[in-house]
Amino acid sequence: MAKPAEPAAVAPAPAPAPAVAAPAKPAETKVASLPPAPETLTISFAVGVPEVPTSSASGIKTLAARLKADAALRVQLLAFASDPEKSVSRSRRLSLERAVNVRKQLLDAGVDSTRIEVRALGEQSGEGAPDRVDAITSRR
Secondary structure (H helix, E strand, O other): OOOOOOOOOOOOOOOOOOOOOOOOOOOOOOOOOOOOOOEEEEEEOOOOOOOOOHHHHHHHHHHHHHHHHOOOEEEEEEEEOOOOOOOHHHHHHHHHHHHHHHHHHHHHOOOOHHHEEEEEOOOOOOOOOOOEEEEEEEEO
16 A cells, blocks of 8 residues: 655745834934125225215115115125325225225114124235225124
8 A cells, every 4th residue: 555645844934034124214414504605895995085986885775785684694894095105094094984984874774883893904905906995794
């Protein structure tokens, strides 16, 4: 008599695969944002003249509007003046007078005086024109 066929060996059920976690989202890194680079309005003056040129009126009005619209903005007025006789005190005095005149126009346009800094630098014009006022805005 024939032997009954042995039942086929049943392979054990595979062990459950370990749960694979979904790849973790990279943590959001917060990068400190830097304030924007300062913007500069340059007002050119004629040699020896302290009065603000009328051609600069629209630029000063635009600057004043920006300052009034954004309470975090400040402006620094860097004033320069040349003197044909190379008098340090005369060029410093003229640069101060120019800065004060620009400041007055900003005040008349409604900008608070505590947001305006004036620096009279006289002959120290650096790389720019020797007779000018640079109005540099920055955030504080």
